[in-house]
Amino acid sequence: MKKIIALLSLLFISTLNAQDPPLRLVVAGLTHGHVGWILSRESNTDINMVGIVEPNQKLAKKLSDEFGFSMDIVFNSMDEMLQNISPDAVAAFGNIKDHLQVVQACAPKGIHVMVEKPLATTYDEAQQIKALADKHNIHVLTNYETSWYETNVKAISMYRQGDIGELRKVIIRDGHKGPKKIGVSNEFFEWLTDPQLNGGGAITDFGCYGANLMTWITKGKKPNTVTAVTQQLQKENNPKVDDDATIILTYDNEMAILEPSWNWPIGRKDMELYGTKGAIYSDNPTQLRLRLSKGYSDYTEETFLLGERKEPYNDPFAVFAAVINGSLKLEPYNAYSLENNMITMLILQSAINSAKNGKTIQLN
Incomplete structure (x- = not known):
């Protein structure tokens, strides 16, 4: 005893x-x-x-x-x-x-x-x-x-295991009606619409999501070219910055279209992956759809309803603590990582320069 x-x-x-x-x-x-x-x-x-x-x-x-x-x-x-x-x-x-x-x-x-x-x-x-x-x-x-979304994790996993064949195109849309229209605080609005304090308008506020996800999907590939256009559709609300952007990224065998905007009628953070055999739709944090091609326009569709990510990934601060204490090692080029976000910033800077100068930016 x-x-x-x-x-x-x-x-x-x-x-x-x-x-x-x-x-x-x-x-x-x-x-x-x-x-x-x-x-x-x-x-x-x-x-x-x-x-x-x-x-x-x-x-x-x-x-x-x-x-x-x-x-x-x-x-x-x-x-x-x-x-x-x-x-x-x-x-x-x-x-x-x-x-x-x-x-x-x-x-x-x-x-x-x-x-x-x-x-x-x-x-x-x-x-x-x-x-x-x-x-x-x-x-x-x-x-x-978007790093908390189990749908994004599953979409990337399904693509990497070959469910939709070789990747050809990714479309990522993020945004809402605009800071003024959704009623953000005055303190937030003041710098969010300042080009010096925020780096831009919608192109940075929501363009970063798509650039970050695409870098995660491709395991750290830099695009060959970056082309962007911006608009200011709410001049009365966002007089100093853009509020709508389209960013096109080209790679050796695939491309991405990022659509960050403060003009979506309904808030959204969704992603579509198109391959040679089918497509994956990450509709929101909980719903994902897989379509597989059958002939010319027919397809099969399977819908997945998912919960939140498992601990510690369901909480960014828990992830932060676990990384620091060494109990969690993040995969290379994951959404949180510095190496991913350096490429994300290169894409954003190139997009801003492209929109400003009206030219495609060559990176590779």
Whole structure:
């Protein structure tokens, strides 16, 4: 009996030691409309929010009342925060221009960073972020809502196992009615429609989804060419930026058409993969359809109704914590990865340049 008790005690102690301490996380910025994802996150043992950086004290107080965090953990700047606490990681929820400044402050101290999509406002800023991440050996992840969709994961898996033959065309559509029409907060709207703080309008806000997914699908291929056109269909709402774009990517054997827009009548994030034998339609987070060709225009169709991704992939912050503590190793060129998002930023920068100059950009 004593031996059994001793063995159980040893197993219990080993289990305790195997559990990683909670990730000490700071939230940098509160102006992003997605910040509620972390502020409303249920209390888990993997993350402990130890600080918030937000110079707009009125906004901080408003969200403090809404979500229940203490104003005692709110700091005016990254420098002030770092002088008072030592976090393991920072999640950036300010404007996209601030991403570089967050990494500049965190990287030398070995603090890991996760930003909301896209990685940066320009490819040059993205290169600076990567140089800092490589030099100081930190993780820099980019969070995309579409990386949580089990339908996207299954669509890519089905394509890679040959269900639709060789890939020929991908069509990805993302967007909504526009920031003004869907009623985003004033703090969010102010920088979302600023070309310097956001990098562009719909072309960056939603074009990044398609570029990111296409890089994931192709396992890190760069397109040969990038061609883009933009329009401004809501001048009264978005006077400084585009609100509609079409981006065409060509590869050796396939092409992609990305359609980011702030003019869709119904919000959407969907993807279509066309191969030599059939097509896969990732309609939304839960529904996927597989069509296989029969003759000229006939086909069979199978519909899959899926749930959310399994832990930790159903929660970006759980993914972040697991990557940092080493319990999760992400596949190369996955949606979160820095190597994927460097290509994503190259595509976005090329698309912006193409639309501005009216020319196709040659990459390879």
